[in-house]
Every structure is written in structure tokens, then in C-alpha cells.
Amino acid sequence: MRIDLLEDTWERGVPHDQFAYLRREAPIHWHDVPDDTGFWAVTRYHDIRAISRDHHTWSTEAGSTFIRTPSPEEMAVARLMLLNMDPPKQTRYRRLVSAGFTPRMVGKLTEAIRARAARIADSVAEKGGEVEFVTDVAQHLPLQTICEMVGVPRSDQQMIFDWSNRMIGFQDPDFHTTSDDSDIAGGEMFLYCDKLVEDRRANPRDDILTVLVQAEVDGDRLTREEIDAFFVMLTVAGNETTRNLIAHAVLALIERPDVYQELAANLDDEDLWRSATEEFLRWGSSIHNFRRTAVRDTELHGQKIAEGEKVVTFYASANYDEKVFADPLTLDIRRAPNEHLTFGGGGPHFCLGAGLARAQITAMVRELLRRFPEAELTAPPRRMRSDFINGIKHMPVRFRL
Ligand code: HEM
Numbered sequence: 001m002r003i004d005l006l007e008d009t010w011e012r013g014v015p016h017d018q019f020a021y022l023r024r025e026a027p028i029h030w031h032d033v034p035d036d037t038g039f040w041a042v043t044r045y046h047d048i049r050a051i052s053r054d055h056h057t058w059s060t061e062a063g064s065t066f067i068r069t070p071s072p073e074e075m076a077v078a079r080l081m082l083l084n085m086d087p088p089k090q091t092r093y094r095r096l097v098s099a100g101f102t103p104r105m106v107g108k109l110t111e112a113i114r115a116r117a118a119r120i121a122d123s124v125a126e127k128g129g130e131v132e133f134v135t136d137v138a139q140h141l142p143l144q145t146i147c148e149m150v151g152v153p154r155s156d157q158q159m160i161f162d163w164s165n166r167m168i169g170f171q172d173p174d175f176h177t178t179s180d181d182s183d184i185a186g187g188e189m190f191l192y193c194d195k196l197v198e199d200r201r202a203n204p205r206d207d208i209l210t211v212l213v214q215a216e217v218d219g220d221r222l223t224r225e226e227i228d229a230f231f232v233m234l235t236v237a238g239n240e241t242t243r244n245l246i247a248h249a250v251l252a253l254i255e256r257p258d259v260y261q262e263l264a265a266n267l268d269d270e271d272l273w274r275s276a277t278e279e280f281l282r283w284g285s286s287i288h289n290f291r292r293t294a295v296r297d298t299e300l301h302g303q304k305i306a307e308g309e310k311v312v313t314f315y316a317s318a319n320y321d322e323k324v325f326a327d328p329l330t331l332d333i334r335r336a337p338n339e340h341l342t343f344g345g346g347g348p349h350f351c352l353g354a355g356l357a358r359a360q361i362t363a364m365v366r367e368l369l370r371r372f373p374e375a376e377l378t379a380p381p382r383r384m385r386s387d388f389i390n391g392i393k394h395m396p397v398r399f400r401l
Pocket of ligand 1: 052064082083084090094146233234235237238239241242245285286287290342343344345346347348349350351352353354356357
């Protein structure tokens with residue numbers, strides 16, 4: 001079978017056929033990349049978990065996002081983000097913000113998230129039920145939530161959305177960006193953040209930016225660049241992933257009206273909503289992969305991997321591994337257990353915002369189903385061209401009032 005896991009493939013759909021073949025025949029598969037060094041594609045659930053948990057062998061310091069090798073300039077900025085640090089340094093930086101994301105904090109935010117989701121769903125009714133789902137619905141809740149937490153004023157939130165699209169969408173011509181433009185967007189975000197930082201030094205508030213401005217690591221205050229990098233990472237990570245997951249969840253329900261009806265008839269069944277949310281996460285798996293680099297010569301399933309070689313772990317494959325998930329290509333909102341790898345395979349980088357994302361997905365889907373008994377597509381959805389984000393760019397939907 002021809003294996004191609006680069007951006008064009010994903011625009012057509014998740015390559016389940018290629019992954020099923022790789023899991024069966026070549027779980028550690030060498031993949032060439034034109035004009036760049038290739039990588040080892042890892043596709044089995046248990047291998048991905050093991051790699052994610054072993055930072056002594058598999059480092060993120062040479063870059064964890066994007067399959068292609070970053071330029072030295074890109075890497076200089078990326079290295080300021082915890083995604084691209086190894087413990088113990090990563091542990092020290094993560095601790096600065098982790099208090100904002102504990103289950104207790106997410107519990108405190110849940111009512112505000114629900115109220116925001118209710119307002120967004122009301123706005124769908126005001127439009128007569130016919131919407132461009134991505135921009136009219138899915139983008140709003142994640143954007144508002146992370147911007148409130150970090151400390152971005154309401155009036156500037158659309159700019160954050162546009163910047164993060166430009167940063168993440170550079171492989172898709174529809175976003176009119178190139179990888180240079182992606183860097184420019186990042187630079188603009190840094191400048192914007194600097195202004196907020198100045199304000200917080202003078203006027204501390206109850207937000208993450210103030211925490212970062214006042215934080216110390218090993219007795220030193222964070223540099224301006226470090227705060228900027230945190231800002232970009234949190235706003236981009238909080239946005240793109242959750243927005244796309246909400247879009248995939250609603251698409252899955254439109255494709256399965258029986259499941260839509262079942263959830264709509266059980267709006268107060270918390271256990272059902274909990275397991276349905278996990279299944280939406282498994283199903284929609286909004287980040288295709290993360291990358292690690294071998295820090296020493298090693299072996300996986302007898303395959304020798306040399307120090308410095310890239311290993312790409314495909315969550316999109318792990319979540320459909322038939323050895324772990326029965327009937328993986330069927331949406332099952334009661335699936336248990338459902339230990340998907342959508343937030344990573346565990347270990348030091350496990351998604352900081354997992355609880356926050358779960359709360360938002362449940363709230364947004366539930367508020368839609370509370371108001372609208374049925375939904376249908378009015379045109380086929382269009383997927384983003386990206387080998388990193390499982391993105392939906394356009395999804396015209398008609399909700400029945
Ligand atoms: C459905 C939504 C989300 C998905 C699918 C997702 C997925 C992921 C994945 C796969 C990782 C890397 C795991 C690893 O390398 O082992 C990660 C890390 C991270 N995520 Fe999320 N994420 C989501 C939502 C969020 C939200 C709402 C935030 C809020 C700010 C967030 C913040 C982060 C941060 C800061 C990291 C880096 C953690 C570290 O390196 O220590 N994510 N996420």
C-alpha cells in the first residue's frame with residue numbers, strides 16, 4: 001500500500017486504511033519527507049503511550065509540533081514553550097500555570113462555560129438555525145474561555161482567532177499564509193502580548209498573564225520572550241483543538257441521527273454525557289500527531305532507531321487501534337473503557353487543558369441539543385490541509401428550530 005501521511009492526505013480525510021495497514025504490517029515505518037529529513041511513523045496505541053512516557057529516550061527539545069524540521073529561528077522561539085522542553089525544566093515551567101487548570105479550577109469555570117455556550121446556541125436560533133458552524137458556533141466558546149483566563153479583552157479576541165489560524169493553517173492555501181506568514185503572525189502576537197504585560201505590571205489582575213508577570217523560575221522572573229511564548233502557546237492550544245473537536249462532534253451526530261436523538265432525550269444523564277464526550281474526543285482526535293526525537297540509539301519492535309532521528313506518534317491511529325477499541329470505526333457514546341490518546345499518551349506533556357476542553361465540548365454540544373431537535377448539513381464540510389491539526393474549515397449546518 002502507498003503510504004503518505006503528509007498534508008494533502010489529511011485534506012481528503014483521516015487515512016484509516018493506511019493506519020490499519022501500518023498497525024498490522026509496519027508499526028514502525030520509515031516515511032520520507034520531500035526536501036527534509038524523514039521520520040519514523042508510530043501507529044500502535046501501546047507504542048505511542050510508551051514513547052510519550054519515556055522522556056529519557058524521546059525528547060521534545062528538537063520540536064514537538066509539525067512533522068517538518070523547524071529552522072533555527074523557528075526553533076529559537078519554539079524552545080521557549082513547554083511543549084518543546086524536557087523535564088526537569090519543563091516541570092518547572094509547567095508548574096507556573098498548572099494551578100489555573102486543576103479539576104477544582106475547571107469546576108469553578110463550568111457554570112460560566114455553560115452560560116457562554118447557552119448564549120452561543122441562542123444566537124443560532126436568532127439566525128433561524130442556519131449557520132456556518134465553524135465561525136458562527138464552534139470558534140466562540142474556546143476563544144472566549146481561553147482569552148478570559150489568560151486576560152485578553154473581549155474587543156481583541158477576534159484578532160487572536162485570526163492570528164492562531166494563520167499560525168496553524170500555513171499548509172492550507174485558504175488561510176492565505178505561508179510558513180513565513182505564520183512566523184509573522186507569531187511576531188504580531190508577541191508584540192500584542194508585550195502591551196498586555198506592561199499593563200499587568202502596573203495593574204495586576206486575576207488572570208494567567210498576571211501570574212506569569214509575577215512568576216519566578218529558580219529565583220528569576222520570566223523574560224519578556226518567555227511570557228510571550230506562554231501566551232501564544234496557551235491561546236493557540238486552547239483554541240484550535242477545542243474548536244475542531246466541537247465541529248467533529250456535531251458532524252458525527254449529524255451523520256448518526258439516532259445518536260443525536262438519544263443524547264437529546266437524555267440531557268440530564270451526566271454519566272452518558274461524560275462517556276459521549278470521551279467518544280467525541282476519541283472520534284474527532286483534533287491533533288493528528290506529536291513528534292519526539294531519539295536522544296540515543298534505541299530499538300522499537302526490533303527496528304533500530306538512531307540518535308537524532310524523528311519519531312512521529314499518530315494519535316489519530318492509536319484511537320482506532322482495533323487491539324484496544326472494539327469496532328473502532330463505529331461511534332459508541334457508551335464506550336467503556338475509553339482511554340483514547342487525544343490529549344497525548346500520558347507522561348510529562350499530557351495536555352494541560354484536558355479538563356477545560358472536556359467541559360467546553362460537553363457544554364456546547366448539550367446546549368445545541370437542548371434547543372434543536374435535528375440538524376443537517378447544507379453542503380459538504382471542508383477539511384483543513386494540515387498534517388498536524390484535524391481541522392474543519394467550513395461546515396454549513398441547518399438546525400431545525
Ligand atoms: C480537544 C482539545 C484539545 C486537544 C485535542 C489537545 C491535545 C493536546 C496534546 C495531544 C498535547 C501534547 C501531549 C504530548 O505531547 O504528550 C497537548 C498539550 C498541551 N495542551 Fe492541549 N489539547 C486540547 C485542549 C487544550 C486546551 C483547552 C488548553 C488550554 C490552554 C491546552 C493546553 C495545552 C498545553 C499548555 C500543552 C503543553 C503541555 C506540556 O508540554 O507540558 N490544550 N494538548
